[in-house]
Amino acid sequence: MNCTECSNLLSAHLDGAVSASEEARVTGHLSECAGCRSALRQLQVLKRRLMRMTSPIAREGFWDGIYQQIRQQPHVPSFSWRQLFNLPEVRLPALAAAIVALIMFGISVVLGGVGRQELVSMHPLLAEHARYSVVQPLSDPGRMNFILADSDLSSLDKPVVLVNESQ
Amino acid sequence: MRRHERQLYRLAYRMTGNHEEAEDLIQETVLEAFTSFHYFQPGTRFDRWFSRIMTNNFIDRSRRRSRMKTLSLDQPIDTQGDEPLTFEIPDRDADPQSLIMNEVMDEEIQKALGKIPEEFRAVVVLSDIEELSYEEISQILKCPIGTVRSRLHRGRNLLKNLLKDYLRVEEMSQ
Numbered sequence: 001m002n003c004t005e006c007s008n009l010l011s012a013h014l015d016g017a018v019s020a021s022e023e024a025r026v027t028g029h030l031s032e033c034a035g036c037r038s039a040l041r042q043l044q045v046l047k048r049r050l051m052r053m054t055s056p057i058a059r060e061g062f063w064d065g066i067y068q069q070i071r072q073q074p075h076v077p078s079f080s081w082r083q084l085f086n087l088p089e090v091r092l093p094a095l096a097a098a099i100v101a102l103i104m105f106g107i108s109v110v111l112g113g114v115g116r117q118e119l120v121s122m123h124p125l126l127a128e129h130a131r132y133s134v135v136q137p138l139s140d141p142g143r144m145n146f147i148l149a150d151s152d153l154s155s156l157d158k159p160v161v162l163v164n165e166s167q
Numbered sequence: 168m169r170r171h172e173r174q175l176y177r178l179a180y181r182m183t184g185n186h187e188e189a190e191d192l193i194q195e196t197v198l199e200a201f202t203s204f205h206y207f208q209p210g211t212r213f214d215r216w217f218s219r220i221m222t223n224n225f226i227d228r229s230r231r232r233s234r235m236k237t238l239s240l241d242q243p244i245d246t247q248g249d250e251p252l253t254f255e256i257p258d259r260d261a262d263p264q265s266l267i268m269n270e271v272m273d274e275e276i277q278k279a280l281g282k283i284p285e286e287f288r289a290v291v292v293l294s295d296i297e298e299l300s301y302e303e304i305s306q307i308l309k310c311p312i313g314t315v316r317s318r319l320h321r322g323r324n325l326l327k328n329l330l331k332d333y334l335r336v337e338e339m340s341q
Contacts, residue, residue, distance in 0.1 A: 011320035015294075017301055042327050045338045050295035053273055055173055056180040062190060063172050066197050073201060 001029040006036045014043050171214040174297070178218060181292045182225045184281040192228070196221040218297070219307040222289050229285040272333060279329040287322030294319055 006029045012018045013026045030037050168175075179189035179196075200207075200220055207216050280288050293304045294315075301319075305312045327334065 007324075008320065011323050012316050015301070015319075017316060039327075041338060042331070042334050043323055045334050046323060046327055046330065047295050049272065049276065049334075049337060050291070051298065052269075053181070053276060053296055054269065055177045056186070056189075057173070058176045058190070059186065063169070066194065069194070070197065070201055073198070 001025045003029075003033060003036055006030070006033065007039060010036070010040050010043055014040065014047060168213070168217075171217065174214060175217060175221065178292065178297055179221060179225075181277070181280065181296050182222070182285075182289060184277055192221060192225055195228075196224050199224065215303065215307065218293075219309075222293070222307055226285050226289060272337070275330060275333055276326075279326050282329060283322055283325045287318050287325065290315055290318040291322040291326065295323075 006026055009018055009022055009026050013023065018026065030040065175193065176189060179192045180186065183189045183192055196217065200217055203220075207213065280291070283291070289308065290304060293299045293307060294301075299307070301312045301315045304315045308315070
């Protein structure tokens with residue numbers, strides 16, 4: 001480890017916030033580098049000094065003024081919709097995604113419903129099939145009509161020729 | 168909130184560097200905390216929640232101000248107004264010479280804090296003055312622990328360079 005690498009880790013080393021391997025390398029370097037030891041000492045003095053800084057006190061009456069200001073604020077409802085319905089906290093992106101999904105679903109339902117209605121009104125056989133499949137699902141004449149309508153019935157116009165097997 | 172008055176004022180003062188701005192910052196934060204109090208989760212620490220709002224307000228204010236006018240980092244911080252500085256002095260520093268030395272040193276540190284970028288200053292204040300852990304700071308600033316570590320490293324080194332003469336004297340006196 002060189003001095004630049006060590007210098008980059010000294011602050012975290014001071015707080016015991018380096019990994020075990022980093023700690024071993026920093027300690028190894030410090031044992032042989034007076035410059036980095038001095039830098040570490042200065043950081044220690046700085047940290048200790050910062051921790052000893054005095055606590056400034058607010059001027060008299062400042063906090064009373066703050067509380068007075070709070071009391072004068074217009075009433076804010078003490079609940080949110082989330083609290084009212086006991087819902088978990090939802091992050092904004094997730095909420096936005098849910099709203100978009102809901103809108104898309106609503107659109108698909110509305111447009112899909114209209115599409116189906118139009119289709120059914122245009123095809124009476126289909127409408128019949130739809131009706132019977134609900135009221136008489138096991139005997140659905142609508143389905144039979146639908147199948148017949150789609151079938152090639154042209155052969156019915158031709159005369160039936162019975163052929164005797166013995167001929 | 169009354170229980171945390173001293174701590175919150177100290178945080179505001181150490182970040183802003185003077186009483187007037189500390190008062191403004193607290194007022195702004197109190198109003199914001201009041202209107203969004205329903206986001207505060209009972210059972211969690213109020214002082215941490217309030218500190219988070221205040222630190223973010225401080226950084227936002229600094230950014231807004233730097234957009235409005237360009238400030239040099241070398242510009243000296245404002246001297247105090249008419250309000251006298253009053254400090255609570257710990258018992259261990261009871262002798263008059265120490266009191267004066269401490270006041271001088273505190274002033275120099277405060278000036279140096281005012282010269283480093285706000286993001287670094289906030290982390291140094293939260294770590295070394297408020298004595299919060301890296302994890303707590305990362306929650307307050309909503310940034311990864313690695314960012315806290317690097318900002319603290321850069322902030323401390325800037326302070327170390329700005330205060331090197333004072334630190335040398337302090338080191339010799341220990």
